[in-house]
Amino acid sequence: MVASLVENQNSLNEECGIFGVWGRSDAANMTYYGLHALQHRGQEGAGIVANQCGQLWQERGLGLLGDVFHDPKRLERLKGTAAIGHVRYATAGNSGIENIQPLMANFSDAQLSLAHNGNITNAKTLRCQLEDQGAIFQSSSDTEVLLHLIRRSKSKHFVDKLKAALNQLHGGFAFLLLTADTLYAALDPHGFRPFVVGQLADGKYVVTSETAALATVGARFIRDVQPGELITINDQGIQIEQYTMQTTLNIDVMEYIYFARPDSNIYGVNVHNARKKMGAALAKEQPVAADIVVGVPNSALSATMGYAEAAGLPNEMGLVKNQYVARTFIEPTQERRERAVRMKLTANQAVVTGKRVVLVDDSIVRGTTSKYIINMLREAGASEVHVRVASPEFKFPAFYGVDMQTTDELMAANHTKSEMCEIIGADSLEFLSVDGLVKAIDLPYFGEGSGLTTAYFDGHYPSPIYDYQETLTTFVQNGLVDFLPEPTTMYSPTQVRSIAGQRL
Numbered sequence: 001m002v003a004s005l006v007e008n009q010n011s012l013n014e015e016c017g018i019f020g021v022w023g024r025s026d027a028a029n030m031t032y033y034g035l036h037a038l039q040h041r042g043q044e045g046a047g048i049v050a051n052q053c054g055q056l057w058q059e060r061g062l063g064l065l066g067d068v069f070h071d072p073k074r075l076e077r078l079k080g081t082a083a084i085g086h087v088r089y090a091t092a093g094n095s096g097i098e099n100i101q102p103l104m105a106n107f108s109d110a111q112l113s114l115a116h117n118g119n120i121t122n123a124k125t126l127r128c129q130l131e132d133q134g135a136i137f138q139s140s141s142d143t144e145v146l147l148h149l150i151r152r153s154k155s156k157h158f159v160d161k162l163k164a165a166l167n168q169l170h171g172g173f174a175f176l177l178l179t180a181d182t183l184y185a186a187l188d189p190h191g192f193r194p195f196v197v198g199q200l201a202d203g204k205y206v207v208t209s210e211t212a213a214l215a216t217v218g219a220r221f222i223r224d225v226q227p228g229e230l231i232t233i234n235d236q237g238i239q240i241e242q243y244t245m246q247t248t249l250n251i252d253v254m255e256y257i258y259f260a261r262p263d264s265n266i267y268g269v270n271v272h273n274a275r276k277k278m279g280a281a282l283a284k285e286q287p288v289a290a291d292i293v294v295g296v297p298n299s300a301l302s303a304t305m306g307y308a309e310a311a312g313l314p315n316e317m318g319l320v321k322n323q324y325v326a327r328t329f330i331e332p333t334q335e336r337r338e339r340a341v342r343m344k345l346t347a348n349q350a351v352v353t354g355k356r357v358v359l360v361d362d363s364i365v366r367g368t369t370s371k372y373i374i375n376m377l378r379e380a381g382a383s384e385v386h387v388r389v390a391s392p393e394f395k396f397p398a399f400y401g402v403d404m405q406t407t408d409e410l411m412a413a414n415h416t417k418s419e420m421c422e423i424i425g426a427d428s429l430e431f432l433s434v435d436g437l438v439k440a441i442d443l444p445y446f447g448e449g450s451g452l453t454t455a456y457f458d459g460h461y462p463s464p465i466y467d468y469q470e471t472l473t474t475f476v477q478n479g480l481v482d483f484l485p486e487p488t489t490m491y492s493p494t495q496v497r498s499i500a501g502q503r504l
Helices: 025-036 072-076 124-134 142-150 158-166 211-217 254-259 272-283 301-311 334-344 368-380 417-426 435-439 473-477 493-503
Strands: 017-022 045-052 055-062 084-086 101-107 111-120 170-178 181-189 196-199 205-208 219-222 229-234 239-241 292-295 319-321 343-348 356-361 383-388 427-431
Touching: 017 025, 017 111, 017 170, 017 181, 017 211, 025 045, 025 072, 025 084, 025 205, 025 211, 025 427, 055 111, 084 111, 084 170, 101 142, 111 124, 111 142, 124 142, 142 158, 158 181, 158 229, 196 211, 205 211, 205 229, 211 219, 254 272, 272 301, 272 383, 272 427, 292 301, 301 356, 319 368, 343 368, 356 368, 368 383, 368 417, 417 427
Parallel strands: 292 356, 356 383, 383 427
Antiparallel strands: 017 084, 017 205, 045 055, 045 084, 101 111, 111 170, 170 181, 181 229, 196 205, 196 219, 229 239, 319 343
């Protein structure tokens, strides 16, 4: 059994989606439709800020985008030729309305709005420093730190203030900032989160989290935002520069496994094709005698296609999903997740009765969903259920924008594979290897130190995690640091204690 690696943090949740456009009379409406394409990235809250002749106007609320803007008057009030929007699931801060983005700052001489996808790993330290200097925060979100850093910068020009502020942040972040005369987009130095630029038929630019949102609004993909870039969009056009040269590309592998839509492309790799290759690799690594292959709707369907083709087995619709029920991965409580599983899936008895089923899923996190699904298939008459997972075992927390900052709920961090198999009630359970996953995605080479972030599976963090780790001086003094298989800066405090405790 492995102890919790990080204490007193939130449970596993998904990150957020952002969308921005400049120079369109229908900016708010376009942002609304762009956010619809990103709804899978956050269901907790949504908001839009529009720029009308240099004046920023905000509408935001809790719930799905369609619920927040159910009253058409809310969108009608957002007039102007530029807008940014956000769909949220909390990675830092609570679920109150004060944390729903885009955030607004009304200074004595200017307005500024900010939307953020990711997680600032040194936000706690920065917040304490800012509060000691007299800053008063209106939310508990890590995003607000950037607003204070910008305002307190001694630089004369706004762009210089923004660059100075960005260089104080660590972690994973994709930002959209809207001012009276400019739209800014910035990506963290490691590019953990996807971020793309598109162009509309009239030449105007949009910036958003996924290429699927570009297609929704009729924009043509121009380029991926690169790590450490600051993009400026205004009436003079678009300008791209680096705010730091200390960069590598370490895109979060979970974007390919689960988060992104299958019709999105991330750094030249189509998500559906990557997932299909994951399934094919899984079939070759972990074959099993069976009659049919059944995928867990919807994010595992691409991997299921690849598995079935590689295994030479029929790909059957053994599970049917109610498309009007939210994704359980990002439900905020265990009770709601379990209730949603019962509501959203049914087993197709005519398909699975008497069959040896290979059940393909994209991941196993808590195991609760897997247990329910396997039980449903057995009740529907399946003679055997063999689970094959198109990703490695989740054993480590992540800190760059996905709210998985504890291992308390991670099944693989607390149980052996055989124990997991018994708990979920499967006849067998196997996972895709990390090497198989990386090869299936086949990310193009972007330079030394670049690649996929696979920290969930192997604990290899591409950058320090700052507020989520403490000094290891005591461990060095006691000679315990020698027990660590990787550089000490990559380990959280409780993880070090756990490893040292196991070895001692």
